Amino acid sequence: MHRFANPARFTRIADRVLPFAAGGAVLALALGFYLALFVSPADYQQGESVRIMYVHVPSAWMAMVIYVAIALASAVALIWRHPLADLAAKASSPIGAGFAFLTLVTGSLWGRPMWGTWWEWDGRLTSMLILFFLYLGHMALMNAFEDSQRGYRAASILALVGVVNIPIIKFSVDWWSTLHQPTSVMRLDGPTIHPSMLWPLLIVALGFKLYYLTVVLLRIKSELIAARLRALDLAMVKGS
Amino acid sequence: MANFEGRSLQCRRGGRDVFAGLSFVLPPGGALVLTGPNGSGKSSLLRLMAGLLRPTGGDLLWDGRSIATAPEAHAGRLHYLGHLDAVKPVLSVAENLSFWAALRGGAAAPEAALEAFALTELAALPGRLLSAGQRRRLALARLIAAPAELWLLDEPSVGLDHASVGRLAAAIADHRAGGGRVAVATHTALDLADPLRLSLDALAPPQLPEMVW
Amino acid sequence: MVSGFLLVIARDLRLALRQRADAWLAVLFFVLTAALFPFGVGPEPNLLARIAPGIIWVVALLAVLLSLERLFLADFEDGSLEQLLLSPLPLELAVLAKVLAHWLTTGLPLIAAAPLLAVLFHMDLAGLGVLLLAMLLGTPTLSLVGAVGAALTLGARRGGVLIPLLVLPLYVPALIFGVGATDAALQGFAVRPHLLLLGAVLLVMLVVTPLAGAAALRQALE
Incomplete structure (x- = not known):
């Protein structure tokens, strides 16, 4: 388990992966957005505004995937005390929050022509809002301690409690929104969606995943460098 | 009766090794006196012994079994005074x-x-x-x-008057006479019969931890 | 083990009894905050009656939130928590005991004060029974979820401000099912599913809180 705990080894592996991840992200996003903006058809009801979906839906996926990734990293950090898992959780949280925020903003922009309002208490958007708050809490707790180790540990426990609660929250919000007249503008009916719309969606989603990988690796690297600087500072103080 | 022992214990706090390679054996009736300047890890060692802290390396054994395997049983046989x-x-x-x-x-x-x-x-x-x-x-x-069989006392005599320090020494002597053992971190002289001394000053590791690779 | 569990509850109840002002504060906050709503939305009886369950629940939730910080903080600061961790009583059970004591001194008084608010808000008293039943099932969840937040923020900078940020998103299910039950009763719909869901959430947290709370306290004391 501690095979990758050696910072030097991690940095070597990260440096090898990074060009592919970054390059792949640029390619996938360029291709995905080209298909989304120019090739895929406009919706006969929603017109051109349907193209917001190609950002909105993959962002929503990412916001959820990243929270699960944080929970997994947290479990690894708590069980095996693996230092890189802590850093991965710390690096992921702001990215996940960013995707959740992007989902909310694009949802609002998409909803404007559909509903005529900037915000509707639709089940999906409301769940995403709560997920966004969970991210903010995770980030705040992570940074609330003088001793960074305590921040990591507390945030790990919170992430695990959060991941247990997310299905309950999701269910309760769906329940609540069906009680108060469902709004079904954003219903995407999975596999029945036309391929000309599905492909760009999947390619953008892949691009987002590679983007996430790139940024997480970069952020972990910079955390390691910061830790090394702190250790050197400490050594200097001792030495003088 | 069983020994309470620590084997090549390592303690890291805030990214810095407090001590490393620390070993001790505390037999029944024994008294372990921890000495060393501030920050040498006396309190950390007592917290390790109590199971409040987990060692980053090495192990603590009671009767040959790691205390981490049964934390509640260990808690039940000790008194910790922080x-x-x-x-x-x-x-x-x-x-x-x-x-x-x-x-x-x-x-x-x-x-x-x-x-x-x-x-x-x-x-x-x-x-x-x-x-x-x-x-x-x-x-x-x-x-x-x-x-409780094991007393872990961190600066127990702080704030005590002369008479009370005497009562503490008597209580410890009584405890040891019954086969109890005690580990004390103290700066003031506490009157204990033939104590085992453990100086933590010598155990501070060379300060270039592996974080600097 | 059972006796240790009861001892911790008895001690916390005795402490709360000696510091009665704290328990009163939560109830006072509950009534006072709710009493502000008519000034905010106007005293129209039909409107007040319609929003009564929601307001009672939201205000109860905030009152619980207010009381969370002291759940572990005093014990943390005076060293009692350390001693509790090093007692033969498993820490998970100690957490559960403290949460139960917290509910008895915070949640229960709120439930006792809820009928007063129902009257003030012209709520149809036919729904009062369900409101109280839902609170009986829901407020323990508030204490349980809150305990995790309180344990996680021990020793944090601005711990008191952090707790709401951590806990409020997790309060959403209890709020939805709690208000849902009362609304359903008032509108003549089936109440059972809401109450069952409320109970299910309570059961989940009864498992999660002792584990997460004990883990949080252990790392706070390292």
């Missing part, structure tokens, strides 16, 4: 004491423990009216109120 006295201001001296004693399955009416630290007169006094030294004595009385 810097804080765990005295509730709104509970009386007797109430404070009997709660902790009862939680550890000790005597319901801990008069002997109050007597041992000259607290009998104060029994009905609420905790908030106690002086620092009296609070410390109340914390020490917990040692007597419920028996």
